Amino acid sequence: MIEVGALRALRSVAALGTLARAADELGFTASAVSQQIKRLERQVGLPVLAPAGRGVVLTPAGQAIVDAAPxxxxxxxRCAEAAQSVADGAPQGTLRVVAFSTGIRGLLAPTMPRLSKRCPDLRVEISEQDPDQALHSIDAGTADLALAHDADGLPVPLSPSLTRRLLHTDIGDVVMARTHRLAKLDRPLTSADLIGHRWVTSPPGTVCHQWFRRLFADVPEEPDVCHRVDDFSTQMSLVAGGEVLALIPRLARPPLREGLISHPLHRPPQREVHAVWRSSANASPAIQAVLAELEATAPPDAP
Structure with missing residues (x-):
């Protein structure tokens, strides 16, 4: 009979392309993963991996096994969930959660105190991962629940074995000094309002930089970017000088220091944040408890 650990190892190697990467994901040494694969090959009587440059690829037999693994x-x-339901569905054990940084700050962290009081026998372990990696971790079984945002307005594609639920829509605002001349406007800002001002932005390649570029998509002038900084607290420190503006998502925004305000936009950039888990864990008391707290502790909509 095929061992579950060996099956999980093969699936991880197939997804990541090397024994070393699979070992990092699974928390083993490359040698241990190699031994698991060799045991699997002895159990099925066929090779399941073949060398390919510096990595490996599945043989036809290996591909057949990986296809059947889900x-x-x-x-x-489902067996584990059935066992947990015997205890009146009480959330217990360890739930592994993966999420992007600002999702941890703005969504997960505020739920932890209430969740601890409501579910004292449940241990939640949180790891920071970008959405693509988080979804892979859920699909591979190395995490139980993920928070992932969409990619520049496009929903992240999901494996058929996964389920998602919309938790929150994050919106970007312009942060500025109270002394800035735009602070006097009592209406949402338009693209035309934003031209001619200096900016601090997130670096190219980030979602927030894509948001920033979209603000100026319908105006002919290039925005005046003075600073490119990934950390939002640092951006706000530069904004406090009164000379630059920053576009900051509400989930990512630290508390506004004295002398700063956030101003809404006429057409604000936004992203949807979803919770994702394996469909086979729909009945998990732990997942349902965390989802309930996340929905009950939604961030305020005020700018």
Missing amino acids: EVFQALE
Whole structure:
């Protein structure tokens, strides 16, 4: 009979392309993963991996095993959920949660005190991961629940074995000094209002930089970017000088220091934040408890 650990190792190697990367994901040494793969090959009587440059690829037999693996893991997860339901559905054990940085700050962190009081036997372990990696971790079984935002307005594609639920819509505002001349406007800002001012932005390649570029998509002039800084607290320190503006998502925004305000936009950039988990874990008391707290502790909509 194929061992579950060996099956999980093969699936991880197939997704990541090397034994070393699979070992990092699974928390083993490369040698341990190699031994698991060799045991699997002895159990099925066929090679499941073949060398390919510096990595490896699946053989036809290995591909057949990986294709069948989701059904095995889903069945095992349903067994675990059935066992937990015997305890009146009380959330317990360890729930592994992966999320992007500002999702941890703005959504997960505020839920933890209430969740601890409501579910004292549940241990929640949070790891920071970008959305693509977080979804892979859920699909691979190395995490139980993920918070992922969409990619520049496009929903992240999901494996058929995963379920998602919309938790929050994050919106960007312009942060400025109270002394800035735009602070006197009592209406949402338009693209035309923003031209001619200096900016601090997130670096190219980030979601927030894409948001920033979209603000000026319908105006002919290039925005005047003075600073490119990834940390939002640092951006706000530069804004406090009164000379630059910053576009900051509400989830990512630290508390506004004295002398700063946030101003809404006429057409604000936004992103949807979803919770994602394996469909076979729909009945998990732990996942349902965390989802309930996340929905009950939604961030305020005020700018």
